[in-house]
Amino acid sequence: MLQLFSWSLLPAYLAALAFGYLCGSIPxxxxxxxxxxxxxxxxxxxxxxxxxxxxxxxRKGLAAATLIGDALKGTAAVLLVYWYYGGEYxxxxxxxxxxxxxxxFLGHLFPIWLGFxxxxxxxxxxxxxxxxxWPAAIAFCLLWLAVAALTRYSSxxxxxxxxxxxxxxxGLGDLPEAALFGLLTVFLWIMHRANIGRxxxxxxxxxxxxxxxxx
Numbered sequence: 001m002l003q004l005f006s007w008s009l010l011p012a013y014l015a016a017l018a019f020g021y022l023c024g025s026i027p028x029x030x031x032x033x034x035x036x037x038x039x040x041x042x043x044x045x046x047x048x049x050x051x052x053x054x055x056x057x058x059r060k061g062l063a064a065a066t067l068i069g070d071a072l073k074g075t076a077a078v079l080l081v082y083w084y085y086g087g088e089y090x091x092x093x094x095x096x097x098x099x100x101x102x103x104x105f106l107g108h109l110f111p112i113w114l115g116f117x118x119x120x121x122x123x124x125x126x127x128x129x130x131x132x133x134w135p136a137a138i139a140f141c142l143l144w145l146a147v148a149a150l151t152r153y154s155s156x157x158x159x160x161x162x163x164x165x166x167x168x169x170x171g172l173g174d175l176p177e178a179a180l181f182g183l184l185t186v187f188l189w190i191m192h193r194a195n196i197g198r199x200x201x202x203x204x205x206x207x208x209x210x211x212x213x214x215x
Contacts, residue, residue, distance in 0.1 A: 009092065013099045016081050020100035023077035024107025024124060027114055028069030029054045032062050042114075050119030052154070067123050070108060074127030077104035082131075098180050101128045105184050109191060120191040122158045125184055129165065132177050136168045152206035155195035162188050 029049035033041045038057045041049055051070065055063035081100040085093030108124040110116040129137040140161045147157035162185045169178035189196070198204035 009096065012092070012096055016096040017099040017103040019081070020077040020103025020105075021107040022103075023073045023080075023100075024104035025111035025113060025118070026069075026073050026107075027111055027118065028073070029066040029119065030114070032065050032069070033057060033059075036062055038062070042117075047117075048119055049114065049117075051123060052120075070119065070123035071127030071130070073108070074101070074104045074124040075131040077101065078128055078131035095176075097132065098176055101132060101180060102183070104128060105187065109187060121184070121188050122162075125162065125181075125188055128184070129181070133169055133172060133174050136165060136172060136174075139168050140165055148207060153199065153204055154207050155192055155204060156199055159189060159192060159196070 027049050029041050029051065033039075033054060036059065038059060041047075041053055041057070044053070044056055047053070051063045051067035054066045057063075077100045078097045081097045082093045085096060105121060105124055105128060107118075109118045109121050111118045126137060126140060129140060143161040143164055144157040147160050148154055151157070162181075166178045166182040166185060169175075169181055195204060
């Protein structure tokens, strides 16, 4: 079982955290929309750089590419740390993947290049989860699909699936990862606080229908 922290690895922890942050802070939504010559994504809809707001440009392909990019940067941050500390250092690679994952998620939420205003984190959350525990990631996606199909609320599906993820990881015996995703889930819910308010008052936009400007 992994320890949650080892002081002897503090410099490596910090390096992994910084590396993850740099990966996560790549604003694919902004980069792709600029390359496509569309309006600045920060000036439309919610001003968010994530795939949901990119979809409001009417460019489904760009939205899909943003979703994939935001997920893969989380996956890459974790897997590159695994790779770098592979072989005889495999144990340390798995342990150091935890701060790399946290850094990637925080980098997406609070990218320094954009004044610390990033996305809401769902795609990056899933990308990290696939890298660290793919069975839990599959469970997340299936639960998301089920809730979205029943309610037509994308945000509610993400909130419920994320809330279940730490418990799924705990059930798999991945206790450090469960603790990490408990923290990531708290951040994800905070970033969705406006969506939660609209879900409560019934004004949240459903899948396939226009959403409020803060979505």
